[in-house]
Amino acid sequence: MLTRALGRTPHYVVASGLAVIFLFPLLWNTWASFSAQPGTAQESGYGFGNYRTLLDYDAGLWRYLLNSTVVSGLTVVLTLGVSLLGGYAFARFRFPGKNLLFLLTLAILMVPYATLLIPLYVLLGRLHLQNSLIGLSLVLAMFQLPFATFMMRISFEAVPRELEESALVDGCGTAGALRRVLLPAVRPGLITVGLFAFLAAWNDFIAPLILISDSEKAPLPLAVANLRQQSMGAVDYGATEAGVVVLAVPCLLLFLLLQRHYVRGFMSGALKG
Amino acid sequence: MQVKAPDRAAAEHPVRPDTPDRRPRTPTLLRRSRTLQGMAYAAPTAVFVAVFFLLPLLLVGQMSLSDWPLLAGDRGGNAPENYTDATDSTLFWPAVRFTLLYTVLVTVVLLGLALLLALLVQESRPGAGFFRTVYFLPGALGLASASLLFWGLYSPSTGPLSRTLERLGLVDDPVSFLGTPTAALLSTVFLVVWKFAGFYMLILLVGLQRIPHEVYEAARMDGASPGQVFRSITLPLLRPSLALSLLLCVTGSLLAFDQFFVLTKGGPDNSTVTVVQLIYREAFQRLNLGTAAALSIIVLAALLLLNVLQFRGLRHADES
Numbered sequence: 001m002l003t004r005a006l007g008r009t010p011h012y013v014v015a016s017g018l019a020v021i022f023l024f025p026l027l028w029n030t031w032a033s034f035s036a037q038p039g040t041a042q043e044s045g046y047g048f049g050n051y052r053t054l055l056d057y058d059a060g061l062w063r064y065l066l067n068s069t070v071v072s073g074l075t076v077v078l079t080l081g082v083s084l085l086g087g088y089a090f091a092r093f094r095f096p097g098k099n100l101l102f103l104l105t106l107a108i109l110m111v112p113y114a115t116l117l118i119p120l121y122v123l124l125g126r127l128h129l130q131n132s133l134i135g136l137s138l139v140l141a142m143f144q145l146p147f148a149t150f151m152m153r154i155s156f157e158a159v160p161r162e163l164e165e166s167a168l169v170d171g172c173g174t175a176g177a178l179r180r181v182l183l184p185a186v187r188p189g190l191i192t193v194g195l196f197a198f199l200a201a202w203n204d205f206i207a208p209l210i211l212i213s214d215s216e217k218a219p220l221p222l223a224v225a226n227l228r229q230q231s232m233g234a235v236d237y238g239a240t241e242a243g244v245v246v247l248a249v250p251c252l253l254l255f256l257l258l259q260r261h262y263v264r265g266f267m268s269g270a271l272k273g
Numbered sequence: 274m275q276v277k278a279p280d281r282a283a284a285e286h287p288v289r290p291d292t293p294d295r296r297p298r299t300p301t302l303l304r305r306s307r308t309l310q311g312m313a314y315a316a317p318t319a320v321f322v323a324v325f326f327l328l329p330l331l332l333v334g335q336m337s338l339s340d341w342p343l344l345a346g347d348r349g350g351n352a353p354e355n356y357t358d359a360t361d362s363t364l365f366w367p368a369v370r371f372t373l374l375y376t377v378l379v380t381v382v383l384l385g386l387a388l389l390l391a392l393l394v395q396e397s398r399p400g401a402g403f404f405r406t407v408y409f410l411p412g413a414l415g416l417a418s419a420s421l422l423f424w425g426l427y428s429p430s431t432g433p434l435s436r437t438l439e440r441l442g443l444v445d446d447p448v449s450f451l452g453t454p455t456a457a458l459l460s461t462v463f464l465v466v467w468k469f470a471g472f473y474m475l476i477l478l479v480g481l482q483r484i485p486h487e488v489y490e491a492a493r494m495d496g497a498s499p500g501q502v503f504r505s506i507t508l509p510l511l512r513p514s515l516a517l518s519l520l521l522c523v524t525g526s527l528l529a530f531d532q533f534f535v536l537t538k539g540g541p542d543n544s545t546v547t548v549v550q551l552i553y554r555e556a557f558q559r560l561n562l563g564t565a566a567a568l569s570i571i572v573l574a575a576l577l578l579l580n581v582l583q584f585r586g587l588r589h590a591d592e593s
Contacts, residue, residue, distance in 0.1 A: 008398065011393065012400070014393065015393050015394070015400070015404050018390065018393070018404075018408065019404055019407045019408070021467075022407055022408055022410065022411060022467065022470075022471070023407060023410070025411070025422055025423065025426055025467065026410065026411070026422075028426065028433055029422045029425065029426070032425065032431075032433075037431060081317065082317040082318055082321055083318075085314040085315070085316075085317055085318070086314065086315055086317065086318035088314050089311045089312075089313075089314035089315035089318070090315065092311075093307060093308070093310060093311025093312075093314065093315075094307075094308065094311060095308045095309075095311040095312045095315065096308075098311070098315070101315060101318065101319055101322065104322050104326070104327070105318060105322055107326075108322070108326050110576070110577065110580065111326075111330065111573060112528050112549070112569070112572050112573060112576060113528060113530075113549075114528065114530070114549045114552045114553070114569055114572065115330075115333060115569035115570070115572060115573045116326070116329050116330070116333070118333060118336070118552065118556055118562060118565050118566050118569050119328075119329035119330070119332035119333040119336060119566065120325065120329050121556075121562075122332060122336070122341075122562065123325075123328060123329055123332060138321075138325060139325060141321070142321050142322075142325040142326060145318065145321060145322070149318060174307075174310050174314075199413070199415075202415065203414070203415025203416070203417065203418065204415070205415065205416065205417035205530075205531045205534075205535075206530050206531060206534075206549075206553075209534075209553075210553070210556075210557070221415055221417040221418060224418075224421060225417060225421065225534075225535055228421065228424070235428075237425050237428055237431050240421055240424070240425055241422070241425050243421065244418050244421050244422045244425075247414075247415065247418040247421075248413075248414050248418055248422075251413045251414055251415070251418075252410065252413050252414075254413075255409075255410075255413035256406070259406065263475065
């Protein structure tokens, strides 16, 4: 027993050392966001001075939080809606062009973000969706489709056919079967897709950088990056660190809460993808 | 497959579940209705793919062959001027070289560390779950957020790294982690490894857990040393997961943008400008969307070629 425990000690030393390196930046940033920086709203001691700077910066923290929430919410709803119906179609129906459409959806993964964002900038202008949170959400939802459609297809395929057939025989249409019988069965897949879509939309930087020109409409990552770039001469590290905390907290909470779904979605993606 | 849908077509010929032969009397009609329904459910996907994926792809091709200023103006064709402009730019080849160097560096360090992490936490000994979560935690952050965090961490005036080194007496002046080309590159690699190591650890962990226990047991019975087991069992059987990690890591690194845009802004002296940053600058600082489109097409072609080669290589390796 003792020798076994001793045999494990080097393992724990390495694992713990690495854990400290991985945690340190997160802990330091949190601490720094509350601590003093000369020449900022938090001159001495600890407090919320840096957060107050962020609250009043340009269009205001609440505006940026609202923008980010709207974009992430819309992206999640769009991704869930499209991939739910699409996944159902790809798993349970036969129609001409089905395989081509599925392959085209997956092909979105093959094309670099930047290659699509330049023409999307022009295209959204023509659709009068330039500089709009709706246009941004549509683009972000499109980038989520390969993973989401794939995930929903395998979720539907995992549901026994008999379950749905008995509903159909009992007089439901396919829409009824989807709503009453299949929806509860694919809920884990929906949670995974929703979580991934939220994290991607909440954290995305390059799409809003290119598609949003009005600082009133910037989502939070863009606003915090601008806060740093626009400050003349003196750089407000404190407010930036506070911004990172505001950005990170929802992601860390969601991940810790839904860890199981995250890892499972990940595995199905990693194994079959 | 084509049976049992009491939808509109079938309503006129109700299917009775208790009859021995369940096949409806109008299979063609029914099948057609089922086909139409399938198409209806797939329609939103089709619209998204057509409008936000295929149309932009066509448009970027057209843009790359025409004069396309950011603001409306003359849009005559100018092939192949955008392409020659793109490759003639003084930053083009340095950016390509830098992106390749960065990709090699990140891939080697990141996958090496991810493999170490996966091996450390693969067995379900006490604390394994905790360590997995801790290693993955930076992965939940966005790349732009992580870059902003490290921008503060690396600050010579207020960051903890420089101050600690000074207090320990290791350096006399504040250290500029982003001040020289080499330091900026290494600092960015460190940030990216910190952010993504847990993510790749998860992929490799899935692969490790798919290796059957019996294989290890047989090797132990034959008296193989841990090093031999790792080299002749773990690594070969882990190859699919390693290949997937390699593909994702190489593709992601070749398209690097956020970390350099936020952390180094391409500096010092344009030493850390990546290819995607070049596209951004061409479009929104030099206001020339046509050249940016040509650059985008070049990147797309290079990536497709790389993916084809990688798939070929993997298939070839599988056969041998």
